[in-house]
Amino acid sequence: MTDGPLAGLLIADFSRVLAAPYATMLLADLGAEVIKVERPGTGDDTRAWGPPHVAGEAVYYLSVNRNKRSIALDLTDPAGLAAARELALRADVLVENFRPGLMARYGLDHSGLKDANPGLVYCSISGFGSGGGAALPGYDLLVQAVGGLMSVTGPGPGEPTKAGVALVDVLTGLHAAIGILSALRHRDATGVGQLIEVNLLGTLLSSMVNQSANYLMAGVVPGIMGNRHPSIAPYEVFPAADRPIVLAVGNDRQFAALAEAVGSPGLATDPRFRTNTDRVAHVDELASLLGEKLRARGADDWFELLTPLGVPCGPVNTLAEAFGLAERLGLDPRVSGDTVRNPIGLSATPPTYRRPAPHLGEHTGEILDWLRRPRD
Template sequence: MTSPSALPLSGVLVADFGRVLAAPYATMLLADLGADVIKVEHPATGDDTRAWGPPHAHGEATYFLSVNRNKRSLALDLRDERDRRRATELARRADVLFENFRPGTLHRHGLGYDRVSSGNPGIVYCSITGFGAGPGAALPGYDLLIQAVGGLMSVTGPAPGQPVKTGVALVDVLTGLHAAIGVLAALRHRDATGQGQHIEVDLLSTLLSSLVNQAAGYTLAGRVPGILGNRHPSIAPYEVYQAKDRPLVVAVGNDRQFAALCQGLGAPELADDPRFATNPDRVAHVDELARKLGELLATRTAAEWFEHLTPLGVPCGPVNDLAQAFDLAERLGLAPRAAVTDDDGSAMDLVANPISLSRTPPRYARRPPRLGEHTGEIADWLDS
């Protein structure tokens, strides 16, 4: 294992006042890369996700465990004068501060950016909100709400008029990633100038940016997209088909791949059909194309098609559940699991950080902390 001093963010102290998902995910990524992350939690309840179960493992909610490894837990009640003084001292010593309270909350406790930066000019202070600090400051920033009002559900679902959310809180995760990138950029600037700064990331803006081609279709061409089920608005064939036993995805991105698909299906004439010769032709005649491909793909199992078409250069694969997805990653030589030793010596099997660094790979040194587990040692340090 890489020694802590060799990790890229070794020596960076992060005061993590974040809760739930977006901020904790960002700070876990930084912790994996060597940052010393102190997670500040209320002594009575802690992070909300400590109570978000089932499922549970090791006596704790797996939701909390998923985004809080490599951290220390400091239990503080910001309404208590002594705890507030410790929080202020932590902010004074920190390189980075994360918070995702409603705008103004930490300001009322003397921990807003202006106050903190006056005593710590180099602080990189990251605020994550749902709708920004302006007129939307009072709106609750829940991922499902953002998916609805931010347009993601308007393009996600089985059919028009049947919007659905994604299977995970995707906007929170994307916001956490953008926040982590912002923090790294600000740390780079601080190293060059000595100046910290205030980073603001909100869920709504993150979602609009992450809608990429769908959003650009609106801003550039005035096109408001709708629900297409599993189809793509600009590529065909690019959807889910029913194989003999279960669903199969075919994701053809160019004419060469389409010709290979037709050859593999034993129907090379489809590639020469004027309705399907080019991608724009296929998009224009997607219903007819889907009908013909569906008939052919229904004759064999998804696994058989995967084994047969993949060597031909056709992007395809079965719709896996999570157990099958982890099995695939392991068979491909990836390392999707990260084992962290629990207090009783057993392995806590967490999901690995997906970033691979040749010289300074992520570390998995600490299990997710129990509420207030490190309060004594950190409080003594802050009081000294």
């Protein structure tokens, strides 16, 4: 087994918080050598984002920084800046998510490095781009609000709600990783690196897919629908006898099977519910009728009954129950008991888990010693 498909790739990681560290962790899992550059004394902001803590480290920080080494450098100090520049000149990839313009102040922006390291793939992640939104702070909650996600999320009109995780940051990290891999493919063919720019707002607007398209193509400004779908029914949460259950019925065959299973086969031929378009138009009536039937059994009972019939459904699990389900399905979601497995399955070069998230500046000495040696 190799060390991963990205073995031999050096990433200078000038990032903190979530979107960019998540991207570099994914690449590290695939074998890249990631050197995380941090401020002396404080380091990545997420080191202070607790509780909970494990062995003195914030779990938030630990969740997105495995497989990396940490070097503490003060960029305002000439020696620290010189080391940072030397690292950037040796790197295949540089990732940063400072406020736009800050890296240029230190000569560490793409323009300041590309002539000395023409093969460098430089990825800059921001909240709102490097133009008119450069001064805006790029926090996930803020982008969920101004980017429209909260306008379609929540229990009902007038109750906008954020997603239960920093979803925009995660999606931005994924897009950044895709951009980096694409630029490396181009570099392999041409020897020339390039600048990649990814921002949270643009990522969110793209990731809202059908909702964004509803607006751009049909002039529909979507609003909060709770747990319902604007174009599919039944596709929402229902009360079972013991706890909520989700139905995600995507076609007429599935609906007919559901109607039969709940003891009301006539629903499938009722003119109000015969097609998906009909069901969307009469969603309140349908929800009321199904709700009465679903209260007769527990959520797990319905899951066991409906799943073999091809009806997509499932109970609303806690995270503990979700991990339990993944384990029962053989997905092995844990690594070494307390690490979430990288979900990318590669048959020949799978992700590896070589080291835990580093302590602040843990590898400063060894990395500085390496940087002092002549380049290959």
